[in-house]
Amino acid sequence: MSLLQQLTSDMVSAMKNRDKETLDVVRMLKAAVQNEQIELGHDLSANEEIAVMAREYKQRKESLEEFEKAGREDLINQAKNELAIVEKYMPKQLSKDEVTKIVKEVIDELNASSMKNFGQVMGSVMPKVQGQADGKLVNQVVKEQLSK
Known part of the structure; x- marks a missing residue:
């Protein structure tokens, strides 16, 4: 199953479960993958899909660091939850x-x-x-x- 199919399936599940937070993040990830496909003009390879997910993960990680510096507890929790959702689509991280x-x-x-x-x-x-x-x-x- 391609990443795009997995995201679509997870989006449907989140809608059925009324999990708004997961739905929002999965929609953003799906949009990022689709935008990359449009930009490159072809279906993404596995490495290109990983690169998109890595970019999305890095953005959220940097946001989390900024929120921690600013002491924004409300945004810290949201960023941590988003990171956890994005991690599901990333390959296992090396130690x-x-x-x-x-x-x-x-x-x-x-x-x-x-x-x-x-x-x-x-x-x-x-x-x-x-x-x-x-x-x-x-x-x-x-x-x-x-x-x-």
């Missing part, structure tokens, strides 16, 4: 140890030895972890490994 392992493999492949190789390492790691790890985490791990 820091798993990301570190991938980064070490890439560093060995590229014979990278210093921060001069940072861009090259990031460029090789990101496609491997697309949608499965946050870019900030990957950035942090690459810096740690290259500064050893």
Whole structure:
């Protein structure tokens, strides 16, 4: 089942269950996928679907951080609930140890030895972890490994 079909099915379920919050989030996600399809002019591949979901997840995560800084408890709870709903459509997230392992493999492949190789390492790691790890985490791990 494609992501779009899954979203449509979940939207119908949310309507039947009168779950307004889930319905709103699923509608936004479905719209984001459809907009991406229109923009690209073709049905999305699995990787493109993951990229859309990762973008939506990142937006909500950044909003949550801003709400926490501002002390907006009402919006914090809403953002956390939205994040939980978006997470259902994301692939399993890699742990820091798993990301570190991938980064070490890439560093060995590229014979990278210093921060001069940072861009090259990031460029090789990101496609491997697309949608499965946050870019900030990957950035942090690459810096740690290259500064050893």
